[in-house]
Amino acid sequence: MIQAKLDHMYDGRPDSELTREQIIDRNLHVVEAHFHNENPETVDDAVALYGNTISWEAPSRGVVMDDRKDILEAYRGIFRTLQYERTTALRRFATEDFVFDDQIGEVKVVGEEMHNLPYKPGTRVNCRLVHLFELKDGKIIREIAYELWREADSPIAVDRVPEGAHVEVYGG
Incomplete structure (x- = not known):
């Protein structure tokens, strides 16, 4: 459903048919939709925003994947491992090719299904999470x-x- 809304934004046109401003606008909306769907209920919609080829990396944990099924299972492992308490959105900006997002996640480790996570269940951790x-x-x-x-x-x-940073608190 979200992908249909995004496709409708610019009628599914390729970047070559859009202005710089339209491409940047669409890229920001795609990333927002991706983050919005990074949860156990709608993670399939987050993965649906990937192109025909995808590279998914978490360098600090030594994870590099390029198979959608593996990525989807990795997300599910993250959801079974971390209980989000709060996120703080610090900054986000885009170009025609890239979106940069900087945030802080405050979580409690509740499982052991996240590849190479350096903390055990019961530990409360902060993660400065920068996405490219x-x-x-x-x-x-x-x-x-x-x-x-x-x-x-x-x-x-x-x-x-930064002053005015958006903070989201999760129940749990």
């Missing part, structure tokens, strides 16, 4: 998640949060 998305024709073709994991309330769990 590469897009083409309104589809994500590369997603790189630079994860900086720190134990909550540790001396290194410090971030400069």
Whole structure:
């Protein structure tokens, strides 16, 4: 459903038929829709925003995938491993080819199904999470998640949060 709305935005036209401003607008909407659907109920919709080829990377955990089924299962493992308590959106901007997103996630580790996560269940952690998305024709073709994991309330769990940053608190 979200993909249909995105396709309708610019009638599914390729980047070559759009202005720079239209491409950037569409890219920002695609990434917003992707994040909106990164949850257990609608993760299939998040993955549907990938192009025919996809590279999904989490370098700090040594994860590189290019198969949609593997990526979908990795997301499901993340949902079974982390309980999100709060996110803080710091900044997001785009070009014709890339969207950069910088945020902080505050989570509790509740499982052990996330590839190479350096914390055990019961641990509260902060993650400075910086994404770089590469897009083409309104589809994500590369997603790189630079994860900086720190134990909550540790001396290194410090971030400069811009005034007015959007904070979302999750029940749980």
